[in-house]
Amino acid sequence: MKTAALIVAAGRGIRAGGGQPKQWRALAGRRVADWTLQAFANHGAIDLIVLVIHPDDYGQIADWADHHKIRICHGGATRVASVRNGLETLTKDGIGKVLIHDVARPCLSPDLIGAVLAALDTHLGAAPALPVVDALWQGADGLVQGMQDRSGLFRAQTPQGFDFATLLAAHRTHSGGAADDVEVARAAGIEVAIVPGEDQNLKITRPEDFIRAENILRGQMDIRLGNGYDVHRFGDGDHVILCGIAVPHDRGLQGHSDADVGMHAVTDAIYGALAEGDIGRHFPPSDPQWKGAASEIFLRHAVDLSVSKGYAIGNVDCTLICEYPKIGPHAAAMQQEMARIMGLAPDQVSIKATTSERLGFTGRGEGIAALATATLVKP
Ligand SMILES: Nc1ccn([C@@H]2O[C@H](COP(=O)(O)OP(=O)(O)OP(=O)(O)O)[C@@H](O)[C@H]2O)c(=O)n1
Ligand SMILES: C[C@](O)(CO)[C@H](O)COP(=O)(O)O
Secondary structure, eight states: OEEEEEEEEEOOOOGGGGOOOGGGGGEEEEEHHHHHHHHHTTTTTOEEEEEEEEEGGGGGGGTTTOTTTEEEEEOOOHHHHHHHHHHHHHTTTEEEEEEETTTOOTTTTTHHHHHHHHHHTSSEEEEEEOOOOOOOEETTEEEEEEEEETTOOOHHHHEEEEHHHHHHHHHHHSSSSSSSHHHHHHHOOEEEEEEEEEETOOOOSTTTTHHHHHHHHHOOOEEEEEEEEEEEEEESSSSETTTTTEEEEESOOSSSSOOOOOHHHHHHHHHHHOOOOOHHSOOOOOGGTTOOOOOOHHHHHHHHHHHTTTTTTEEEEEEEESSSOGGGGGHHHHHHHHHHHOOOOOEEEEEEEOTTTTHHHHHHHHHOOOOOOEEEEEE
């Protein structure tokens, strides 16, 4: 069975102010929604993401619309209605576990996603929460009117996780008017386990929350930079494979694998950022099983290795160096294909080309070289 994440993003963010819904506002160099989506898109346990948005907001998600894991649907007038709409889009996907998350909680860690999913191995519902540690007062007219016992009280967070069929049935019989999915589930008699929440997993609700979230994302980021360089010589053939795209040419590229010089450079840049050597370390040329292999295998391995170490790929930039074939007409297809393989939005992937002014081996048409840079971010 697959695991889905349903991210509710159809609210208007009235309490946060700022002239537009908070999920589309800038935060630590990206938008709030980009951070939240990235956290789930990069998580190895998540197969499918449903992003629930307001019908007015379709123009906001162009960068994510072609992402292989992401599906978009529109929300309802309340959070519960938005979740219900999202759940109904998943009925034919073979979903076992589903996580419901507020788009306005962009600072969650991959570990929290893992902890909620792990709790679902033994419970039908599980959600993160933090115990209330401050004293609680009742107040009115600016005065303390009484004390409230804090024992046994928790501050609820998301992602809230459930067995998919159980939550869908609970929503279908619910009359509406619940703060979250734990309330919906409990109204249907479902027991929900408490998983330790995270201080950093705040919900951006008021204007001042942006500053705290920005500090968390910037302060905790471990940013890695890696570079990669590769060369393949021309030989016989009628096409070359560059960044996953077959480009007609009067020569082919020679190599142990499919000789995709661009994809190799990007793969090495990712390994470099992780201090994990290069393709040769992970896929030795001496090993006959990699003869003629599609380089997608190498790139996917590097991406999976990053994810397993807790890193998200921020962006990659690749420059192909050759006189011919001309790369320009194929660059957009290469960008899409590389983004698909890496599970990134196309605007995180740059593929460009240059000649070497007829100088050197690339200038003489003896082969193609490629340079690449990758940034990896651990939130
Ligand atoms: N009709 C709605 C209302 C809320 N939400 C989502 O549910 C979460 C709840 O967080 P909240 O802070 O209440 O968001 P808003 O409703 O946007 O904020 P406000 O109440 O300040 O307008 C948010 O991710 C919000 O986008 C939704 O998908 N559909
Ligand atoms: C689901 C939730 O994030 C749990 O804390 C919260 O209930 C939704 O936001 P709101 O501020 O209560 O509208």
